[in-house]
């Protein structure tokens with residue numbers, strides 16, 4: 465094992481910072497250097513979130529960056545270290561094991577893109593999550609074609625395999641719809657703000673209302689070890705495809721236009737005006753669905769049972785087993801009072817009180833060598849394991 469390099473901010477790294485930055489060590493402020501910039505995390509009076517400041521060593525000025533992504537709340541950073549030369553790995557204090565690993569991206573592709581768009585200094589939070597994300601399923605099709613019906617059949621038959629991505633929408637709830645189950649019903653202004661803050665994977669204006677998939681909606685399903693199903697329109701499917709998010713894209717067609725109209729009216733959930741709007745949009749959606757090249761499979765929902773069978777076949781579910789795509793992440797209990805040490809892209813985490821620099825049974829290795837994903841979503845693909853004394 466390479467020699468441990470102490471990166472705990474309270475001592476060694478503090479010395480590196482002899483450039484006029486006084487860290488507030490009582491509030492566990494950490495600092496990390498990348499090029500000319502020193503990223504200082506934590507230490508605000510507001511204990512409800514971690515503050516971030518950047519000291520530009522080239523002109524000795526402080527910068528308050530725009531902070532994107534979902535931030536950790538109510539916490540103090542215990543340790544921080546640069547990984548991959550583009551993000552700061554941050555271990556939080558007093559947090560549950562599943563919640564203490566975070567990444568503050570400072571120079572990833574996402575952050576560089578956002579800097580260009582926003583024309584300001586940008587950093588982005590991404591929560592560390594164990595386990596890989598099973599490939600999501602995107603289902604699109606015109607209103608009334610039977611998407612919801614097919615999805616609820618899948619969820620009923622395979623409750624451990626699938627989880628539904630609950631979208632946000634500005635449309636009013638229908639009588640049978642529940643907040644947080646069918647949609648997160650929201651005000652346009654609040655949704656616009658959340659979109660600006662980078663919290664959405666995609667969004668689109670459909671039938672006069674705003675609809676969108678938040679990153680959180682997809683990640684909570686993946687966190688539960690389930691395969692995410694998204695019921696979104698063609699524009700949303702296109703934008704997910706463009707982001708190269710690995711997914712299976714399925715488009716559902718009606719057997720005929722009159723049958724689509726019959727189903728939509730028979731459902732009885734829309735006013736006449738809304739039915740007309742949905743039917744008008746259906747022509748364009750059907751054209752785009754069939755010809756856009758976005759969809760991997762195009763199914764016709766004539767007889768429900770047949771279409772459902774065909775859907776299952778395309779999803780590799782002919783066997784009918786209901787199993788989670790991966791078991792819930794088994795995470796080694798991370799010690800609280802801890803120090804971390806770096807050995808290339810592996811980090812040794814010592815339980816407080818153990819002799820520093822010596823691996824013990826109380827030590828853990830955090831292996832970041834296969835990091836995947838990142839802001840504005842979760843960072844996945846790392847491992848945690850205990851260290852044997854022989855290391």
Ligand SMILES: Nc1nc2c(ncn2[C@@H]2O[C@H](COP(=O)(O)OP(=O)(O)O)[C@@H](O)[C@H]2O)c(=O)[nH]1
Nearest residue numbers: 607608631667668670675676677695696697700
């Ligand atoms: N782009 C996008 N479209 C969505 C989202 N959620 C729902 N939609 C689409 O919005 C359209 C209208 O949905 P809804 O009002 O529930 O009506 P329904 O399709 O008749 O059940 C449908 O095409 C949905 O697939 C989303 O998060 N993003």
Ligand SMILES: Nc1ncnc2c1ncn2[C@@H]1O[C@H](COP(=O)(O)OP(=O)(O)O)[C@@H](O)[C@H]1O
Nearest residue numbers: 607608609610611612613727731765766767768
């Ligand atoms: N294959 C089918 N044959 C007849 N009716 C269907 C079929 N599939 C769905 N339906 C009915 O059509 C209506 C619209 O289906 P729904 O799942 O709400 O569509 P979507 O979610 O695409 O808007 C519902 O009343 C549903 O019961």
